[in-house]
Amino acid sequence: MRSSVDVHNFLLDGDVPHELSALPGPLRDLADAPEVLGLPPAAVARPLVLADAEGPVLVLAPAQAEFDRPGIGALLRRPALEPIAADQSPDLTGYLLPFVPPVGLACDAEVLIDDQVAEQDVVYTAAGEPDKVLKVRGCDLVKATNALVFRVTRPG
Numbered sequence: 001m002r003s004s005v006d007v008h009n010f011l012l013d014g015d016v017p018h019e020l021s022a023l024p025g026p027l028r029d030l031a032d033a034p035e036v037l038g039l040p041p042a043a044v045a046r047p048l049v050l051a052d053a054e055g056p057v058l059v060l061a062p063a064q065a066e067f068d069r070p071g072i073g074a075l076l077r078r079p080a081l082e083p084i085a086a087d088q089s090p091d092l093t094g095y096l097l098p099f100v101p102p103v104g105l106a107c108d109a110e111v112l113i114d115d116q117v118a119e120q121d122v123v124y125t126a127a128g129e130p131d132k133v134l135k136v137r138g139c140d141l142v143k144a145t146n147a148l149v150f151r152v153t154r155p156g
Contacts, residue, residue: 001090001094001095001096002093002094002095002104002105002106002128003128003129004020004101004127004128004129004132004134006094006104006128007020007101007103007104007127007128007134008020009104010103010104010144011103011104011136011144014144016136016140016143016144017136017137017140018134018135018136018140019134019135019136020127020132020133020134020135021132021133021135022131022132023036023037023130023131023132023133024036025131026130026131027098027130027131028098028130029046029098030044030045030046030047030063030098030099030125030126031046031063031064032063033046033063033124033133034063034064037124037133039124041062041063041064041065042062042116042117042119042120043120043122043123043124044062044063044123044124044125045060045061045062045063045102045113045114045117045123045124045125045126045141046060046061046062046063046064046065046125046126047059047060047098047099047100047101047102047125047126048060048061048067048083049083049084049089049092049093049097049100049109050069050072050081050082050083050084051081051082051084051088051092052078052080052081052082053080054078055107055108055109055110056084056092056093056107056108056109056110057072057076057078057081057109057110057111057112058093058100058102058105058109058110058111058112058145059072059111059112059113059114059152060102060111060112060113060114060117060125060141060147061114061116061117061152061153062114062116062117062153065114065116065153065154065156066153066154066156067152067153067154068151068152068153068154069081069083071151071152071154072112072152075112075148075150075152076110076112084097091106092106092107093105093106093107093109094106094107094128095126095128096130098126098130099126099127099128099129099130100126100128101125101126101127101128101134102125102126102134102141102144102145102147103144103145104128110148111145111146111147111148112147112148112149112150112152113141113142113145113147113148113149113152114149114150114151114152114153115149115150115151116151116153117138117141118138118139118141118142118147118149119138120138121137121138122135122136122137122138123135123136123137123138123141125141
């Protein structure tokens with residue numbers, strides 16, 4: 001199983017400025033992070049891992065937003081994309097499902113970042129462990145992941 005050390009090393013290798021911070025306690029889901037950290041929801045990027053026969057896609061969206069799964073499938077022209085099961089995540093990504101980071105994965109994955117997240121000066125997201133968070137500039141996150149930036153959430 002991978003850890004936040006793998007995330008840190010990946011970003012170091014790419015000369016991407018970042019911080020790994022310990023949380024006051026483990027989180028069950030990054031949707032809780034804005035309240036715990038005192039941040040606006042758009043500053044915390046929650047991951048969703050989808051897959052189809054072509055491979056995995058990692059999507060990052062504001063912590064409390066609802067993913068537009070049909071819209072994501074249409075955008076990528078991959079209508080068969082479905083969320084992976086929790087028990088598939090460690091073998092596919094190297095991480096437990098709620099804490100899959102955007103970098104340092106065990107697999108090649110296409111990355112989509114919601115435009116609301118990409119526009120943030122600083123983004124907090126999964127670092128591979130329930131008690132750690134990755135802090136990185138939005139523009140650096142987009143570059144480090146070679147992400148496509150689109151609205152991937154439902155209006156609400």
